[in-house]
Amino acid sequence: MIVAVIDIGKTNAKVALVDLATLSEIALRRIANTPVRQAPYPHHDVEALWTFILNSLTDLNRERRIDAISITTHGATGVLVDAAGDRPQSRRAVLLAAEAISGGIRLGGHDADVSAILGAAVDRRRRQ
Numbered sequence: 001m002i003v004a005v006i007d008i009g010k011t012n013a014k015v016a017l018v019d020l021a022t023l024s025e026i027a028l029r030r031i032a033n034t035p036v037r038q039a040p041y042p043h044h045d046v047e048a049l050w051t052f053i054l055n056s057l058t059d060l061n062r063e064r065r066i067d068a069i070s071i072t073t074h075g076a077t078g079v080l081v082d083a084a085g086d087r088p089q090s091r092r093a094v095l096l097a098a099e100a101i102s103g104g105i106r107l108g109g110h111d112a113d114v115s116a117i118l119g120a121a122v123d124r125r126r127r128q
Contacts, residue, residue: 002019002064002066003066005018006069011033014030014031015052015053015057016029029060
């Protein structure tokens with residue numbers, strides 16, 4: 001059985017093929033996962049990552065038939081989306097989303113660090 005492993009890490013995104021019979025990696029595609037540092041907040045280039053994943057899966061499936069897909073990611077990585085699946089377009093929208101995810105951590109109307117809020121939210125969920 002050949003498994004495609006999608007790994008979105010802090011510095012790189014990878015798609016690897018793993019042969020479960022031999023427990024060996026038989027192919028690998030990699031791209032830098034450099035944050036885009038522009039408004040409304042620093043973020044991963046989701047479109048570039050998606051294109052990379054789709055192209056990698058297509059190319060790798062031509063080399064060896066993929067039987068299954070496994071997905072893993074860096075624990076602090078996430079993408080906020082609204083109900084329509086679009087990314088928030090303002091820093092305030094991101095902060096409101098982070099507040100909602102956190103289970104009630106109040107922002108007090110101040111401009112807060114998004115990663116700190118999300119980190120607090122993850123810590124709170126782990127303790128529950």
